[in-house]
Amino acid sequence: MARVLTSQADDFPRWYQDLVAKAELADNGPVRGTMVIRPAGYAIWERMQAGMDARIKAAGAQNAYFPLFIPESYLRREAQHVEGFAPELAVVTHGGGKELAEPVVVRPTSETVIGEFMAKWVDSYRDLPLLLNQWANVVRWELRPRILLRTTEFLWQEGHTAHVDEADAHDYARRILHEVYEDLMVKLLAMPVLVGRKTARERFAGATSTYTLEGMMRDGKALQMGTSHELGQNFARAFDIAFTGVSGARELAWTTSWGTSTRMLGGLIMCHGDDNGLRVPPALAPVQVDLMVVKDGDGVAATAAKLRDELAQAGVRVALDDRVDTAFGRRAVDAELKGYPVRVEIGPRDLAAGNVVLVRRIPGTKTPIPIADLTRAVTAAMEEDQQALYDSALASRLERTVEVSTVEEAIEASATGWAKVPWSAVGAHGEAQANASGVTVRCL
Amino acid sequence: MARVLTSQADDFPRWYQDLVAKAELADNGPVRGTMVIRPAGYAIWERMQAGMDARIKAAGAQNAYFPLFIPESYLRREAQHVEGFAPELAVVTHGGGKELAEPVVVRPTSETVIGEFMAKWVDSYRDLPLLLNQWANVVRWELRPRILLRTTEFLWQEGHTAHVDEADAHDYARRILHEVYEDLMVKLLAMPVLVGRKTARERFAGATSTYTLEGMMRDGKALQMGTSHELGQNFARAFDIAFTGVSGARELAWTTSWGTSTRMLGGLIMCHGDDNGLRVPPALAPVQVDLMVVKDGDGVAATAAKLRDELAQAGVRVALDDRVDTAFGRRAVDAELKGYPVRVEIGPRDLAAGNVVLVRRIPGTKTPIPIADLTRAVTAAMEEDQQALYDSALASRLERTVEVSTVEEAIEASATGWAKVPWSAVGAHGEAQANASGVTVRCL
Ligand SMILES: [Zn+2]
Ligand SMILES: [Zn+2]
Numbered sequence: 001m002a003r004v005l006t007s008q009a010d011d012f013p014r015w016y017q018d019l020v021a022k023a024e025l026a027d028n029g030p031v032r033g034t035m036v037i038r039p040a041g042y043a044i045w046e047r048m049q050a051g052m053d054a055r056i057k058a059a060g061a062q063n064a065y066f067p068l069f070i071p072e073s074y075l076r077r078e079a080q081h082v083e084g085f086a087p088e089l090a091v092v093t094h095g096g097g098k099e100l101a102e103p104v105v106v107r108p109t110s111e112t113v114i115g116e117f118m119a120k121w122v123d124s125y126r127d128l129p130l131l132l133n134q135w136a137n138v139v140r141w142e143l144r145p146r147i148l149l150r151t152t153e154f155l156w157q158e159g160h161t162a163h164v165d166e167a168d169a170h171d172y173a174r175r176i177l178h179e180v181y182e183d184l185m186v187k188l189l190a191m192p193v194l195v196g197r198k199t200a201r202e203r204f205a206g207a208t209s210t211y212t213l214e215g216m217m218r219d220g221k222a223l224q225m226g227t228s229h230e231l232g233q234n235f236a237r238a239f240d241i242a243f244t245g246v247s248g249a250r251e252l253a254w255t256t257s258w259g260t261s262t263r264m265l266g267g268l269i270m271c272h273g274d275d276n277g278l279r280v281p282p283a284l285a286p287v288q289v290d291l292m293v294v295k296d297g298d299g300v301a302a303t304a305a306k307l308r309d310e311l312a313q314a315g316v317r318v319a320l321d322d323r324v325d326t327a328f329g330r331r332a333v334d335a336e337l338k339g340y341p342v343r344v345e346i347g348p349r350d351l352a353a354g355n356v357v358l359v360r361r362i363p364g365t366k367t368p369i370p371i372a373d374l375t376r377a378v379t380a381a382m383e384e385d386q387q388a389l390y391d392s393a394l395a396s397r398l399e400r401t402v403e404v405s406t407v408e409e410a411i412e413a414s415a416t417g418w419a420k421v422p423w424s425a426v427g428a429h430g431e432a433q434a435n436a437s438g439v440t441v442r443c444l
Numbered sequence: 445m446a447r448v449l450t451s452q453a454d455d456f457p458r459w460y461q462d463l464v465a466k467a468e469l470a471d472n473g474p475v476r477g478t479m480v481i482r483p484a485g486y487a488i489w490e491r492m493q494a495g496m497d498a499r500i501k502a503a504g505a506q507n508a509y510f511p512l513f514i515p516e517s518y519l520r521r522e523a524q525h526v527e528g529f530a531p532e533l534a535v536v537t538h539g540g541g542k543e544l545a546e547p548v549v550v551r552p553t554s555e556t557v558i559g560e561f562m563a564k565w566v567d568s569y570r571d572l573p574l575l576l577n578q579w580a581n582v583v584r585w586e587l588r589p590r591i592l593l594r595t596t597e598f599l600w601q602e603g604h605t606a607h608v609d610e611a612d613a614h615d616y617a618r619r620i621l622h623e624v625y626e627d628l629m630v631k632l633l634a635m636p637v638l639v640g641r642k643t644a645r646e647r648f649a650g651a652t653s654t655y656t657l658e659g660m661m662r663d664g665k666a667l668q669m670g671t672s673h674e675l676g677q678n679f680a681r682a683f684d685i686a687f688t689g690v691s692g693a694r695e696l697a698w699t700t701s702w703g704t705s706t707r708m709l710g711g712l713i714m715c716h717g718d719d720n721g722l723r724v725p726p727a728l729a730p731v732q733v734d735l736m737v738v739k740d741g742d743g744v745a746a747t748a749a750k751l752r753d754e755l756a757q758a759g760v761r762v763a764l765d766d767r768v769d770t771a772f773g774r775r776a777v778d779a780e781l782k783g784y785p786v787r788v789e790i791g792p793r794d795l796a797a798g799n800v801v802l803v804r805r806i807p808g809t810k811t812p813i814p815i816a817d818l819t820r821a822v823t824a825a826m827e828e829d830q831q832a833l834y835d836s837a838l839a840s841r842l843e844r845t846v847e848v849s850t851v852e853e854a855i856e857a858s859a860t861g862w863a864k865v866p867w868s869a870v871g872a873h874g875e876a877q878a879n880a881s882g883v884t885v886r887c888l
Contacts, residue, residue, distance in 0.1 A: 096585030
C-alpha cells in the first residue's frame with residue numbers, strides 16, 4: 001500500500017497535520033488560527049458531546065446559555081483573571097455601523113458573566129448548590145495556532161457552580177474530574193489519562209486549585225485533556241455572589257469551573273492514530289462498521305443491504321460503501337485513514353464460499369468469517385478492540401514514564417516521554433528551571 | 445389565585461416579558477440586545493434542537509462547524525448580501541492586544557464562509573449534492589431588541605447545500621421546508637404554521653426565492669418561525685462553487701440555505717401561553733409530569749417516589765416536587781407559569797381514598813383518579829392535550845383570518861389578525877402601501 005501520511009517516527013507534527021487533512025477531519029479557517037470542523041471530525045465531536053452531556057446531567061448540572069459578548073469592565077473585576085486573559089482577547093469596537101461607547105470582548109471563558117448572573121439568582125443557602133453548564137464557542141487569540149489543539153476559536157463545555165462552603169466546592173470540582181471527565185476519557189475515548197493537580201504556576205487565572213487530566217500522545221508528550229478548578233471566593237467576591245446562610249448571616253459563595261473542548265479530538269488523534277491513519281475507539285465511533293462492497297455481481301449488493309439492516313438492527317452504527325466504480329485499494333486506504341474500527345469486505349469470491357472478510361483496524365487483522373456469524377463477530381471484535389486500544393495506550397504510557405529523582409534527570413527523560421519526580425526535589429525553583437528547558441510540570 | 449402576569453388582553457408585549465422573566469426562561473444580557481437563556485428555557489430549546497437535528501439528518505445533511513469570524517472582504521463578494529447585512533454587523537478590530545490588519549466580522553450568517561469551503565470541496569458532479577448543517581450562534585446588531593425574538597446574538601441551525609441544477613436545489617429547499625421544519629412545528633411544537641413564499645421585498649439578502657413558515661401569535665400577529673432559501677447561482681458565482689458536470693463541462697452549482705433559531709422559543713410562548721403562564725406541548729416538554737407532594741405524612745413521600753419511578757419506567761419525563769416547606773399555592777402558581785403539561789398532586793387526604801389528583805394544564809381540568817390508573821391516565825392525557833393544543837391554535841388562526849379583496853381591507857383586518865388577499869390585488873405597489881401602515885405581506 002502506498003504511504004499516504006508522513007510517518008510518526010519521521011515527523012510527528014507533520015503526521016498529525018497530514019492526517020487531519022487527509023481524513024477530512026478539519027481545515028484551517030480564513031482568519032488566522034480559526035478552523036472548520038468537517039463532517040467526519042464533527043461527527044466524532046458530537047458523540048463526545050453526547051457522552052459528556054449525559055454525564056454532566058447525571059452529576060446534577062443543568063445546561064444554560066450566556067452571551068458571547070462581555071463588557072470589558074467585567075474582566076477587570078478579578079485581577080488575576082484579567083491578567084491571564086488580556087493578551088488573548090478579541091475586541092469588538094463597532095456594532096450596527098457605529099463605534100461602541102464601551103468595547104465588548106468576545107468571551108475567552110465565562111466566569112465573569114456567569115458570576116454576574118449567579119449573584120442575581122442566588123439569595124439563600126436553599127438556592128445552592130447552583131450547578132450550571134454551557135456548550136459554546138470561545139475565542140483566545142493564538143499566536144502559534146495548531147489545528148484542533150490550540151485555535152483562536154474553539155468549541156467547549158464550561159461548567160460553573162456555586163456552593164455554600166469550600167468543602168462542597170472542592171468535592172464537586174473533584175466529582176466532575178473523576179465521574180464526568182475521567183470516566184468519559186477512559187470508557188469512551190479509551191485514553192488512560194493521568195489525573196492530578198497543577199502547580200501554582202500552571203493554574204487557571206483566578207483559581208485556588210486546578211485539577212487536570214493529562215493524556216500521553218504517541219510522541220511521548222503530554223496533552224491537557226480537561227481541567228476542573230476550585231475558584232475559592234475570588235469570583236464570588238468580585239461579583240458579589242452572596243447568600244443568607246442557615247444562621248441568617250450573609251456569606252460569600254464558593255465557586256468552581258471546569259471545561260473540556262474540541263482539543264479532545266486532537267488528543268484522540270495523537271493518542272490512538274498510527275501511520276495508516278486514525279483509529280477511533282469502537283464505543284465512540286460514529287461509523288463502527290464500514291460495509292464495503294468490493295465488487296458487484298452475484299448477489300453482492302443484496303447481501304450487503306441485508307447485512308447492513310441486520311447490523312443496524314443489532315444497534316451497530318454501520319455505513320454502506322458501494323462505490324464500486326472507485327478502486328477498491330483507494331477506498332481501503334481511505335477507510336484506514338478515517339479509522340473505522342471494523343471493515344467488512346463483501347465480494348463475489350468470498351460470498352460464493354458463504355463468507356465475508358472482517359478487517360479490524362485496531363489489531364490490524366483480516367479474517368474470513370461465515371456470513372451467519374457476522375453480527376456476533378462484529379460485536380465481539382468491537383468490545384475486545386475498545387479494551388485493546390486502552391491497554392496499548394496505557395502500556396505505552398507506562399513504558400515511557402521513568403521515575404527519576406532530580407530535575408536534571410526529569411528534563412533528560414522528557415525528550416522521549418514523561419518523568420515522575422518527587423515534588424520535594426523540584427519546588428518552584430526547579431519548576432522554573434524545567435520550564436526554561438521547555439519542560440512543564442503537568443500533574444502533581 | 446393572585447394574578448402574577450399582566451393579562452394578554454391588557455398588554456400582550458408586557459405579558460410576554462413578564463412570562464419570560466417569571467417562568468425563568470431567559471434574561472437580558474449585560475451588552476444591549478444579548479440574552480441569557482436560563483435552564484428552564486434552555487431545556488425546551490434542547491428538545492427542539494434534538495427533534496430538528498434528527499429530522500435534518502434524516503434529510504441527508506451532515507453537521508459541521510465553520511468559524512465565528514469572517515473576513516470583511518467575504519461579505520462584499522455578493523452585492524445584495526453585504527447590502528442586507530452591513531447595517532447589522534459587529535466588527536472585531538483588535539485581537540491579541542493588537543489592531544488587526546483586516547477587521548473581521550462576527551458572522552451574521554455563514555453563506556460566505558461556507559461558500560468558500562464548498563468551492564474547495566466540490567470538484568465533480570459526484571460530490572453533489574453537498575448537504576451541510578451547523579448549530580451555532582450568530583450576531584446581528586439589533587436596534588429594537590426583544591428577548592428570544594429579536595436579539596443581537598441568537599442560537600440557530602443554518603443549513604447550506606450545493607446542487608447540480610436548479611431543480612434539485614428547489615426540491616431540497618422545499619423538502620427542508622416541509623419534511624423538517626413544518627413537520628417539527630406541527631408535530632412537536634403543536635403549531636399550525638402557514639407555509640409559503642415571501643415577496644421579492646421580504647426575501648433574504650442574496651436569495652432568488654425565500655420560503656417561510658408563519659405562526660399566528662395570540663395577539664393575532666404573525667411570527668416567522670423559519671425560512672428556507674433558494675440562492676440560485678449567486679453565491680456559487682461569488683465563491684466559485686464550480687464542478688465538472690456529466691458532460692465534462694465546468695458548471696456553477698446551485699445553492700440553498702435554511703435556518704431556524706431560538707426565536708422558535710419566543711413563538712412557542714406567544715402561540716400557546718395564556719394568562720396563567722406557558723403551556724408546553726407534552727411531546728416537547730422537558731418535564732411532562734410535575735409530581736407534587738402537597739403535604740407530607742401517611743406514606744405520601746413513599747408513594748410519590750414509587751409513582752415517579754413507575755412513570756419514568758413508562759418513558760414519561762417526570763420531576764418530583766417535594767418542597768413541602770414552600771406553600772402549596774406558590775408551587776402550584778409556579779407550575780402553571782412553567783407550563784408543565786400534567787401536574788399530579790399527592791396528599792394524605794386523597795391518598796387515604798386511594799387517589800391522586802390529575803391537573804391538566806392545557807384543558808385546565810382537575811380530576812381525582814385511582815393511583816393504579818395513573819400511568820395510563822397520564823399517557824392518554826398527554827396525547828389528547830398535544831392534539832388539543834394544536835387544534836385550538838388552528839381554530840384561533842382560522843377565526844382570526846379574513847378573506848378580503850383589497851389592500852385597504854387587508855390593512856384594517858390586520859389590526860386583529862391576518863388577512864388573505866389575492867396577490868393580484870396587491871402587487872409591489874400595494875405591498876409598499878401596506879408596509880407604510882405597518883402591515884407586511886408574510887406569505888404567498
Ligand atoms: Zn479517578
Ligand atoms: Zn407541507
